[in-house]
């Protein structure tokens with residue numbers, strides 16, 4: 001497995017991979033890797049050179065969000081990537097990603113508005129900007145993103161479509177713990193007692209989906225889902241039925257619609273979503 005920490009190293013390593021593989025896939029990460037990230041690597045077609053990036057992107061953290069608390073474990077991450085068949089790891093530092101004089105950011109509207117866009121002002125600007133830069137640096141043919149961050153996936157798809165970027169976006173289904181909790185780097189911050197209650201988020205989404213399938217109107221089905229979460233001690237930021245691509249609220253399920261939720265348990269904000 002190759003490592004690159006500077007743009008010249010990345011250029012040489014990508015050229016070496018391109019001479020061996022017809023396609024390059026990028027798996028962008030912020031490290032603290034778990035099986036959900038490794039599933040992104042496995043989603044690449046077999047004849048693909050796989051590049052994973054590890055960069056904790058300061059631009060996507062708000063002033064009230066603790067960037068310094070974000071878990072970092074480079075040695076552990078590299079071992080996991082090697083075990084999962086990664087060919088090249090791109091490890092830029094902040095000055096490489098945002099050099100002095102840098103003056104360009106990407107602002108996506110549409111799917112970036114509402115929900116996480118409201119809760120975390122500037123977050124998707126940071127995500128879109130770093131993802132566009134990673135695409136410019138690595139120039140992948142395809143890039144894999146988890147459905148766990150459904151809104152992020154739609155923001156990236158919108159950006160790629162609007163800017164005609166020559167990269168195929170592959171959405172990868174959420175990887176869950178046996179009890180249904182979506183894998184996330186944030187789960188490690190849950191206390192043992194909170195970890196026991198955390199699967200209720202997925203349970204509430206499933207409960208709403210079952211009610212909708214049984215013909216309950218969306219309003220009462222969503223109210224019941226929120227109530228189930230309150231009963232488990234969650235503070236619910238939102239639990240909504242939305243159109244899958246635009247994230248606009250829907251009065252009833254339709255093809256491609258999604259149930260999305262964000263709820264806090266202790267200080268930890270958990271996100272999840274399922275098809276509806």
Ligand code: PAF
Nearest residue numbers: 028029030057127130149
């Ligand atoms: O999902 C993440 O880990 C990050 O938002 C991403 C896509 C790597 C951009 O920093």
